[in-house]
Amino acid sequence: MKNNHPDILLIRKYLRGELSAREMHMLEKRAQEDPMLMDMMIGMESGNEEIHASNLSTIDKLIEQRVTNKQTQKINGWRTWLAAAASVIFVVAIGMWIFRTSKSNVPSRQEKLAVKDTSVVRRDTNAAIVEVSPKQLDSSRLIAALPVDKSRSINMLSAKPKTSSRNTIKETGLSSEPLPRQHAEIALSPDSFSLITSTDDVKQRPSSRKVPMVSSAESLRGRAGSIESLSTKSVFSQTVENYVKGIVKDKETDQPLQGANVVLADKAMGVHTDSNGRFRITGASDSTHLAVSMAGYNHQQINVKAKDTVLITLEPANTSLEEVAGEDYNAKSNHSLKPAIGWNAYNKYLHINAGDGNRRKVTVAFQVDTRGKPMNVRVIKGLNEEVNQRAVKLIYDGARWEGEGIGSNEEVKVNVYFK
């Protein structure tokens, strides 16, 4: 079996306790520098090794099978499916437009269109077949009759339809005598929402009223128009219009951040920033939240709307997962800990020692060890690294603390003001 990465063998030994302390240390040290190794170790130390082993050999077989399967399977993402959906809608729209225009022998407001019409109308009705043939079995087909020069047949790939149920929509020609007959048959497998909604519309409208033979070109035009605009809109909403783009930077260094997670809050859809910190995310509605996060930075959420271009700066986080857990514990100031010399004296100490400059605040939080000495001092809200470190040092160098919370994981929050 080729499936045995040397590191995996090593980690297995490590987990079974077969390595010497030195070897263990070497592996751990490498893992500290290599997130891949770290993830692998964490993955391997949990779960049942037997299940893993059987899964791994299954995977091996699946890959073999997949590879020897000569048929070029293509699993296409939603994008391709969407493109197919868009083309279907497009064809429907065109069909309706031609239908509409061919009806407009009746005097029309749209003179220009009418001129075009004639040329279209003169042509014979030929069937244009658009075949959307997805993966092997199921195929969603669309056949639309369009008056064009010659019949065309377009093949395109599409995602494999998830359901086998089909919507068949038939619309038989509302043909008035001098006009060419039109016949459209659309059969497709519903998979994409935009597809379903638009086809439903197509289905409902014609059937809702049996169209009078000659009379209302106006109403026909209205119908066609609304369907057209509907399809155009849904195509747009998926592709062109509703994106938000921007750039993510480090607030302190102003450097672009690669690999930050950018997510549309109401869509649960996300992207990562590229090496220049840039991102582009589609599917934004008129007003939505954009959540941006990255390991080591504070998470940020902003309001955006479609077509916005935004600059997002992330503030480096000074907290770790573990410490965050402690934060809520003592968010209020009802802690038992207090400086041994009393708050007044302690504040005075901070006041005197916190150097010069404009009045600025650094909030630090820390615990107190059993001897009353501050420990794990961390900056909750800081200014810059230099000032933060001074605040931390002040706490370490300052008075001892007392109270019930010493030696526990109770946290004290202290504001250090720099003037």
Added chain:
Amino acid sequence: MSGFNNYKQSDAENDEMLLKRYRQTQDLSVLGELFQTHASMVYYVCYRYLQDSEQSKDAVMQIFEELIQKINKQEIKRFGSWLYVFSRNHCLMQLRSAKKMQYVPLVEFVEFPINGHHVDEDDKEKSLVVLEKCMEKLPEKQRKSVDLFYLNEKCYKEIVDLTGYTLNEVKSYIQNGKRNLKICMDKNREE
């Protein structure tokens, strides 16, 4: 350490060779061979995030399918690390879409590593002094853990025995201590 590096070196060369061959021939079996050498890595990484062996198995195959799609469009320098990032992103996206919530709290899963400090010989002396200063500033538990791990080269288990912290505490102290050190060192280097 060098032993591992050599191993990795030849691994990477092998990857590169297979990748090149695949690009020339478009023969899926070559890609399959390449992927298989990394499949267990992908599986365990998936398991680390998804915490479910069935899902992880499926994810590996999905990743392979995606790989077939994407491999021709991307320039890949080191296949192993590229595949790792690719797989991790796949799993994170899967986790995220599974949540389907209004607001998505983005859990920070991974600490990014300190990229090896490349220090000139001249600066070495200076940075050692800085390092010592920074070490002193670390909270005690972090300092102790970092000290034992990096300077005394103890493994986690030994540190657990020596300090009485739990294994998870040790891991997290080392992680946090390392980050704090880096911040401190960077600051001093700029000055």
